[in-house]
Amino acid sequence: MCGIVGYVGARDCTQVLLDSLAKLEYRGYDSAGIAVLDNDVITTCKAQGRLANLEERIRQQGGIKGHCGIGHTRWATHGEPSDINSHPHGNAVVSIVHNGIIENYKTLKERLEKKGYTFISQTDTEIVAKLLDYYYNGDPIEAIRKTEARIEGSYALGILFRDFPNTIYSIRKDSPLIVAKGDGEAFIASDVPAILKYTKEYYLLESGEIAILHEGVASFMTLDGDPIEKELLVANWDMEAAEKGGYEHFMLKEIHEQPTAIKTTIAPRIVDGMPDIEECGVTLQMLKNFNNIFVVACGTAMHAGIVGKYVIEKLARVSVTVDVASEFRYRNPILSPDDLVILVSQSGETADTKEALRLSKDRGAKTLAIVNVKGSSIAREADYVLYTHAGPEISVASTKAYMVQIAVFYLIAFELAYAKGQIDEDECRRLTKELSSVPKFIDVILAQKDNCQYVASKLVNAENLLYIGRGLDYALSMEGSLKLKEISYIHSESYAAGELKHGTISLVTDQMPVIAVVTQRDLFDKTISNVKEVKARKAQTFIVTHQYINIDDDVADYKIGIPTIDDMLMPMLAVVPLQLIAYYTSVLRGNDVDKPRNLAKSVTVE
Ligand code: G6P
Numbered sequence: 136m137c138g139i140v141g142y143v144g145a146r147d148c149t150q151v152l153l154d155s156l157a158k159l160e161y162r163g164y165d166s167a168g169i170a171v172l173d174n175d176v177i178t179t180c181k182a183q184g185r186l187a188n189l190e191e192r193i194r195q196q197g198g199i200k201g202h203c204g205i206g207h208t209r210w211a212t213h214g215e216p217s218d219i220n221s222h223p224h225g226n227a228v229v230s231i232v233h234n235g236i237i238e239n240y241k242t243l244k245e246r247l248e249k250k251g252y253t254f255i256s257q258t259d260t261e262i263v264a265k266l267l268d269y270y271y272n273g274d275p276i277e278a279i280r281k282t283e284a285r286i287e288g289s290y291a292l293g294i295l296f297r298d299f300p301n302t303i304y305s306i307r308k309d310s311p312l313i314v315a316k317g318d319g320e321a322f323i324a325s326d327v328p329a330i331l332k333y334t335k336e337y338y339l340l341e342s343g344e345i346a347i348l349h350e351g352v353a354s355f356m357t358l359d360g361d362p363i364e365k366e367l368l369v370a371n372w373d374m375e376a377a378e379k380g381g382y383e384h385f386m387l388k389e390i391h392e393q394p395t396a397i398k399t400t401i402a403p404r405i406v407d408g409m410p411d412i413e414e415c416g417v418t419l420q421m422l423k424n425f426n427n428i429f430v431v432a433c434g435t436a437m438h439a440g441i442v443g444k445y446v447i448e449k450l451a452r453v454s455v456t457v458d459v460a461s462e463f464r465y466r467n468p469i470l471s472p473d474d475l476v477i478l479v480s481q482s483g484e485t486a487d488t489k490e491a492l493r494l495s496k497d498r499g500a501k502t503l504a505i506v507n508v509k510g511s512s513i514a515r516e517a518d519y520v521l522y523t524h525a526g527p528e529i530s531v532a533s534t535k536a537y538m539v540q541i542a543v544f545y546l547i548a549f550e551l552a553y554a555k556g557q558i559d560e561d562e563c564r565r566l567t568k569e570l571s572s573v574p575k576f577i578d579v580i581l582a583q584k585d586n587c588q589y590v591a592s593k594l595v596n597a598e599n600l601l602y603i604g605r606g607l608d609y610a611l612s613m614e615g616s617l618k619l620k621e622i623s624y625i626h627s628e629s630y631a632a633g634e635l636k637h638g639t640i641s642l643v644t645d646q647m648p649v650i651a652v653v654t655q656r657d658l659f660d661k662t663i664s665n666v667k668e669v670k671a672r673k674a675q676t677f678i679v680t681h682q683y684i685n686i687d688d689d690v691a692d693y694k695i696g697i698p699t700i701d702d703m704l705m706p707m708l709a710v711v712p713l714q715l716i717a718y719y720t721s722v723l724r725g726n727d728v729d730k731p732r733n734l735a736k737s738v739t740v741e
Pocket residue numbers: 433434435436479480481482483484485488531532533734735736737738
């Protein structure tokens with residue numbers, strides 16, 4: 136979603152802002168803009184569309200000189216994507232960039248209109264800019280404090296005041312913001328990758344704190360004006376991790392990073408061949424005593440939770456309920472202090488997941504976060520955290536984050552099953568060893584990716600598609616279908632193979648290719664029967680299954696064979712061809728793979 140950057144220092148500010156905004160492109164956006172403060176003048180430039188449009192417009196303006204400025208990539212919420220609705224907003228005196236949503240903007244707008252203000256955009260952000268202007272009386276902090284007291288909702292703000300050269304002010308509530316420290320220079324950013332080119336050192340701004348970046352030095356104060364000493368953090372991601380490294384797209388790079396991501400995530404949690412997640416504070420005893428487990432997440436992270444449900448229920452015999460966070464929040468869930476709610480999130484900032492966490496805590500349940508981004512809101516607010524170590528995921532379509540989320544679910548399932556006495560130590564060791572062998576098998580699948588390219592060439596003109604499977608294969612086909620939808624824009628659905636004939640099979644024709652995931656050998660014959668049913672209705676069929684299993688030509692038009700490990704772990708292998716099929720289909724359709732239309736990497740609004 137929207138991205139914020141800001142810079143004060145000796146460098147050419149416009150260049151730094153554009154570089155840093157480029158690093159936030161992955162969050163998803165539809166317009167961009169910058170404002171630079173130089174010699175008591177705020178110069179603003181904005182453009183709908185990609186950053187290249189903004190660069191071109193700045194060039195046409197003859198460049199913008201200065202050493203202090205703010206920038207923004209906007210993902211439209213209030214008002215369509217347009218030049219006017221793009222940030223920064225403001226006037227000659229004050230200029231702001233904003234992430235989040237101002238919920239009481241209509242009331243504030245009416246009041247400001249009565250005081251003679253007029254508005255040119257449809258955004259909630261413009262109201263904040265006008266409010267700051269209204270309260271500004273020569274004292275920026277006073278204006279910020281009074282504005283803060285009036286606005287409701289979530290926000291991270293970067294603010295310039297014309298009268299205060301070489302200074303950026305910042306404040307936030309519920310939308311993340313970091314303040315980074317360079318050598319005689321300082322930055323604000325909504326996400327770490329934006330600043331990695333310049334520095335790795337940063338502070339996390341907390342809700343209700345004001346940051347002041349003056350002459351390249353950052354300081355912090357409470358709303359009451361008391362100074363705050365903050366801990367300086369060091370990003371453990373490097374620039375390389377946020378670059379394409381020779382791959383055509385981030386998505387392809389991230390698919391290839393999965394073996395390493397799995398190793399980095401599971402290795403510290405395997406002790407003497409046994410799973411061990413106690414590092415997060417959840418002991419075997421606690422794990423054993425939870426009555427119910429809920430998994431709450433959005434998008435791909437929710438799909439990881441569904442795999443988690445199947446595996447935990449199968450192995451540990453503990454019931455698991457998986458909810459989409461936006462539904463969980465409003466369905467008045469029944470929770471007690473003996474329940475565990477697992478929140479899964481790559482970014483750790485997804486608004487609905489964050490609110491689901493708060494609701495769970497309010498109701499007394501214990502909360503465990505499976506999160507990739509260190510220090511993110513969900514990681515900080517949950518009772519316990521298990522970080523996934525996928526490194527930065529830049530492509531909007533999540534791949535490696537999903538992979539490590541399910542790896543963590545396997546560890547939880549093994550440990551819980553052992554704690555409950557559902558599997559003995561030998562079995563627990565065997566499963567843990569199998570899990571450790573996954574990376575080398577993924578390498579084998581990656582080496583045969585031309586199979587997936589071939590399948591993509593067959594799908595490229597499809598308008599609709601079905602993914603089918605049973606059990607864990609069904610859980611996985613949900614993710615395969617979402618991946619394809621997100622980046623190829625082909626309509627697809629995943630269906631429980633056995634449920635197909637209760638309605639959906641009426642859609643099957645020679646124009647409806649079907650991808651069947653058939654890795655669960657106890658369900659093999661049943662799923663193959665379902666494949667035959669769609670084949671009989673002239674669907675083109677593609678099967679992802681074990682390499683060693685032969686599939687007759689009259690069942691599948693094409694088979695993608697993958698190596699065999701314990702069926703329980705097959706989702707970790709079978710997801711890779713599904714990711715690659717989606718990737719190559721998107722490439723063949725000429726789409727913007729890493730930045731699909733309308734989507735945002737981190738959804739920080741409800
Ligand atoms: C967005 C992204 C998805 C992601 C989902 C949840 O929709 O485009 O890729 O799965 O948010 O994000 P999270 O950061 O909570 O995992």
